[in-house]
Amino acid sequence: MSEPGRGPFQEFWRRFTANRFAVAALCIIVALFVLSVCASFLTPYDPDAIDAWHVLLPPSAAHFFGTDELGRDVFTRVVYGARVSLKVGFVAVGIAVAIGTVVGLVSGYYGGWVDTVLMRLVDIMLCFPTFFLILAVIAMLEPSIWYIMVIIGLTGWMGVARLVRAEVLSLKSRDFVSAARVLGASDRRIIFRHILPNALSPVLVSATLGVAGAILTESALSFLGIGVQPPTPSWGNILTSGKDYIEFAWWLSLFPGLAILVTVLSYNLVGEGIRDALDPRKQQ
């Protein structure tokens, strides 16, 4: 139950922080942000500096995660790789949420044939094995991180659209919306002022989980060699050399993979934490 004198956000925050795992995960995500912003201060090495004398060295005090086939410091490359992952996660999900929210709002609010057409489009898009679709488009474009973000976003909005539509349908017939309409509010005002803010909480959960999904997709694309192009380090493309040198250098495979695992795990835990904190049925 909410205590007097507390806003909804404080209430949400109190419930979110009661979940130890979610808080730990949030700390990891914040740490990753700091890490990727301050990457150049954290390590003495240049991520692209080739050093022919120190090729494929195992982890040591000088090179925490060892060195790769060109003598580059793997720790440095993993830290710089965090930048790519965070950028891809947020931009791709931003695009997906923007499209999904608009489609869901329009579809749910106007109903009728607009709704039918948009929801059939969602059905059709959901039929495609997403990874095939992404692969087909990415491989035909010039390799660029921006294309990757856009394409992941363009193929990931359907879930959000369905969520928002369902929220809108249930909000549309509520009294406060009818009241706004009777008072002469325009469609746009009703949609953006009254319905959207109330429909956003499930979107927040889905967006957080979406960041995790986008990071996984980007790393898979980079691993296949059509994502982020070397020499720019990304967790996926470090793993590509990990595969090539798997018989000699386990550290090339282990650390970037762990980085992906921990990051994705953190976003998932935070997403679950937000979901539980927003769920009125789960009062603590």
Next chain:
Amino acid sequence: MANYLIKRIAMLFPLLLGITLITFTVIHLAPGEPVEMQTAMSPKVSAASRARLREFYGLDKPLHVQYLRWLGHLAHLDFGRSFAPDNRPVTDKIVERIPITLSLNVIALILEFGLAIPIGILAAVRRDSLLDRGISVFVFVGFAVPTFWLALLCMYFFGVKFSWLPISGIHSLGYEKFSAAGRVWDLAKHLVLPISIATFGSLAGLSRYMRSTMLEVLSQDYITTARAKGLQERVVIFKHALKNALLPVITLLGFSLPGLIGGSVIFETIFAIPGMGQLFYQGVMARDYPLVMGILVIGACLTLVGNLLADLCYAVADPRIRHGRS
């Protein structure tokens, strides 16, 4: 039931049309053309022969003409000829790759449901126990682990370090000389890792889902009634709760197909399995339009069929659906 079936099948046609339209648009809107790719390396190719090549592939026609032509062929299940040097019909190329990908995915799907359902039930019944927490940890790690990385680790441990399993391809050298049993054993050894990894990748989500539907059912009044009647817990769970908890899981059967098929690109590339995913990857790299479009359409249709089957199972299990009430 018949009415329901007819309605569901009639709905497939607009979806199919939409699938072809999106496939065609996506492939043809991308800048650059296969002809440029093929001729870029040889500057001697004249403008005239480039034009001839475009004409040969039908790329000189306006887009809508190309689409209608392609659609007309599709109606006869003709996916056109591959742009690759072998110039074989796309249908042949795909048909020889489908069995391996489909059987891998179906085995993975069976294993996934066979494992996830008991795991989910166990976690729900022993809620908040040490076991449930252990399963939760496993589920969250399973959600987060990149499949290709898991594949790499398994290759390292089972293939390189201990040399227990082969790590690439589906046959050993000299496979033709093996006896029948030897061939099956050889195939099984090659497929253990890819199948386990494909299963593991989707196990987490499904068992989590099973747990939550089971918990929801267990909190309902009729379960309390059943317990109050003095029924054994075993009967309550397996006879009363399970049936209703399984219903929503059926629909997931259809939804998990696109994920599995999409994932096959990754593990077929890693393990060098000659399936549809690998073919698709090669096709995409070579800008083999007819091949890429063919696989996209077939992949989407497989999902469509999977969804239809799932809906039918649902209708069989739940009379409210087939009589049009919900």
